[in-house]
Amino acid sequence: MINSNIRKAVIIGCGFVGSACAFALMQSGLFNELVLIDANHDRAEGEALDISHGLPFSKPMQIYAGTYDDISDASIVIITAGTGQKEGETRLDLVHKNVEIFKSIIGQISTRSFNGILLIVSNPVDILTYTALKLSGLPSNRVFGSGTVLDTARLKHLLGEHLGVDARSVHAFILGEHGDSEIAAFSSANVSGIPLRCFCKKNCGDICHPKKMDEIADDVKNIAYEIIKKKNATYYGIAMSVKRICEAVVLDQKSILPVSCIQNGLYGINDVALSMPAIVGENGVERNIDIPLNDEEQEAIKHSADTLHSIIKDIDF
CATH class of the missing domain: 3.40.50.720 (NAD(P)-binding Rossmann-like Domain)
Incomplete structure (x- = not known):
């Protein structure tokens, strides 16, 4: 810089x-x-x-x-x-x-x-x-x-609680809009390298999928509304998310974080800012990471981009 x-x-x-x-x-x-x-x-x-x-x-x-x-x-x-x-x-x-x-x-x-x-x-x-x-x-x-860094932390927290493991051992992303069209990318989620479905099936039974995962994804999406209803604002979680992003930049950690940045071609999405995993270091966003998503998740990402595009087109810059 x-x-x-x-x-x-x-x-x-x-x-x-x-x-x-x-x-x-x-x-x-x-x-x-x-x-x-x-x-x-x-x-x-x-x-x-x-x-x-x-x-x-x-x-x-x-x-x-x-x-x-x-x-x-x-x-x-x-x-x-x-x-x-x-x-x-x-x-x-x-x-x-x-x-x-x-x-x-x-x-x-x-x-x-x-x-x-x-x-x-x-x-x-x-x-x-x-x-x-x-x-x-x-x-x-x-x-x-800051994108879905906080949403992703919420997802890890809830999955950790459900699975009975340290949330830091859970690797999963919330992608897309930081909002109502966000998606939980369960197809690529894992617990210390063990695919989530395999870990869940062995430890919790098939009840985890898909019903429980949908429930957790909805909880992540709506938890901010619940916090606002109870205390009028959310601020501690996002503050820790900002600290984590700054850490990646100042220490040039090359951390992979789901920050909101301009998209140019991934999954056919262009000219819109939304969250995909990205390498973050001292020069900011180095590049997006193309993680594997199933067909349903890819369509959901495109829908999220379309939702944001529909808002952008009405803004007078």
Whole structure:
């Protein structure tokens, strides 16, 4: 990343998600400088002060409220700003309100000499990732969204609970839209190399497929609505997802993560941002990974892309 300080990050938006991300990154030790930007500067200052008081229990770093001028030498700018999802709303309901907010934010970024990575977290993340890419003029590998990293973590958690194993031993992906058209790619799922169906059949019986898997996939898809109903917002899970993505970038781990990025040809999908497994390192998204999907899953991915295309065509960029 040209002229970028790999140890400096900026978070734009200091609501529940932004502040939770800042707290998670403070504890991670990945950065030595963290800048918080918000339309309400006092809010950014308050969050920076509060979080910085935990530094004696963590690792040394600077945390402060800043302005858009602070982004020029940052390695990662994380955008969490936008109108939050309310009970009864889908993520796609937020499109037009948050696209307008993004026009202002990306406009500010574009006037600075920013050569780092733009990580989109605001919802609907796929639409806003596409918006940020179109408005910023940055290379597509350096503009991507948190995508279904959190959904995938939820899937691993639920599968781990069901199978009675450590969720870290479960390898499975949620793909497509971060939203109602997402799909669980069970055909490629495994438990420490053992295909999920084989593991499940031996340990749980055939009842696991397909009924139980459909139930788990629905739970993953709808759990955010349940959390919002109970506590008005979700923020801890996504904060840990952002930390994991930043870790892959800062440490150049070449991690395979289902981030939302522009698609160009895989499964016949073009000119839309959605989540497929991708290698993520210091230069952002290096390439998508073509994992095996069955015919039904491939059709579901195309349907998810069509859902997003239908929204994009009505947006005035």
